[in-house]
Amino acid sequence: MQRRQILARSAALASMLTPLAPAALAQATAARAAAPAAKAAKVAGTLRIVIPANPGGGWDQTGRALGAALKAVGAADQVEYENIGGKGGTIGLAKYAEKYGSDANTLLMGGMVMVGAVALQKPAVDMGHIQPLARLTSDYLIAAVPAASSIKTGKDLANAMRTDLAALPVAGGSAGGVDHIYAGVLARAAKAKPEALVYRPFASGPEVVASLLKGDAAVGLSGYSEFSDALAAGKLRAVGVSARRNAFGIPAFKDQGIDAVMANWRGVFTGKDVSPARTAELLAAVEQATHHESWQQTLKQSRWEASWLSGKDLSEFLELDLTTARVMVYLLKLKA
Known part of the structure; x- marks a missing residue:
């Protein structure tokens, strides 16, 4: 093509x-x-x-x-x-x-x-x-990190990706799915090299949450409904959403200067x-x-x-x- x-x-x-x-x-x-x-x-x-x-x-x-x-x-x-x-x-x-x-x-x-x-x-x-x-x-995608993470915002995430993408394992749904694709989109938007992406696929949202809480991944990608309980409990922190504007009370990546929109x-x-x-x-x-x-x-x-x-x-x-x-x-x- x-x-x-x-x-x-x-x-x-x-x-x-x-x-x-x-x-x-x-x-x-x-x-x-x-x-x-x-x-x-x-x-x-x-x-x-x-x-x-x-x-x-x-x-x-x-x-x-x-x-x-x-x-x-x-x-x-x-x-x-x-x-x-x-x-x-x-x-x-x-x-x-x-x-x-x-x-x-x-x-x-x-x-x-x-x-x-x-x-x-x-x-x-x-x-x-x-x-x-x-x-x-x-459904929009949420990027979340453990509550103790030094990454506080979407800009922090983009800087960390640009600095050392391989040191920032990303957990999400199955390989090739929307979470995996969006991880690559975020990496490109952060001006990192997508081929250095370390992506850890899971079969369900609860498993993504578990990987973040255990420290097996630094960033998780999933829908709001799958992160909502952990966010409400203060176990995870959302740093951006894939919408064109703020959603769920979470700032859009686009509004943080990162052109990464997807649904x-x-x-x-x-x-x-x-x-x-x-x-x-x-x-x-x-x-x-x-x-x-x-x-x-x-x-x-x-x-x-x-x-x-x-x-x-x-x-x-x-x-x-x-x-x-x-x-x-x-x-x-x-x-x-």
Whole structure:
């Protein structure tokens, strides 16, 4: 791909990955919240949701919140959950495609982490083996350090990265995922050499927190919901957020002179061999679930932004997302 194409696609993705401006987001959220909270048509007695991550992380929280909302609107009598963690969701993706590729009653959680892991690892089973149903949420990334760290601000972090990046191990989600990519973005923004990055991948947010508290990593990257308890307890200190402006009471890196803006997203998929008619039924049920009070409450508690996208727009978004993830893996010299 030519450099001009790479830059154009990367710029386009940056605009798509950054959630709506506050006024537009407020309008979109209000419009969706105002939708009728009627019962959905039942799509199955029992639905299964495969979560390609360990319990406790963002995908797990999202999948279980979606399942609760699907049950609440009457789309299913019960929902079962199956956690299959490892390698940025690619292990769960492969097992889902093999076991549930034609199962019309089993959904798969996924998102930008999986896209990045596919770009980095180039697994035999990739995003082409599943069908996207809907993008559900967007989430900013928080950079946190242990409370006793000498790093107090985003500028301190950038200076430490520039001085000796290899001496500053970064903990985050699976290799190639959004946390890994953002670590490289921060390194470049700090004018450090990304190839010196020491990245320690974990299968869940709680494991990232544990690595920071044990001193195995100097900096952690994750969503706010996964750091919130440790931040509130004073065990960790947030030094920056990946938004364009301050969020969660945390200063944006951009406002601290570090041009590193990025947003994570999470969504839901179905099997490649599920029929178009059944896919439409599942999509309608998921959309109805996102109007339910329980889902709206989860968004509020977790500080996630509603980021609904489906159909052709979602397919085009995923294609661009994967292309840009591959470019970022190359430019940032990320290693599996």
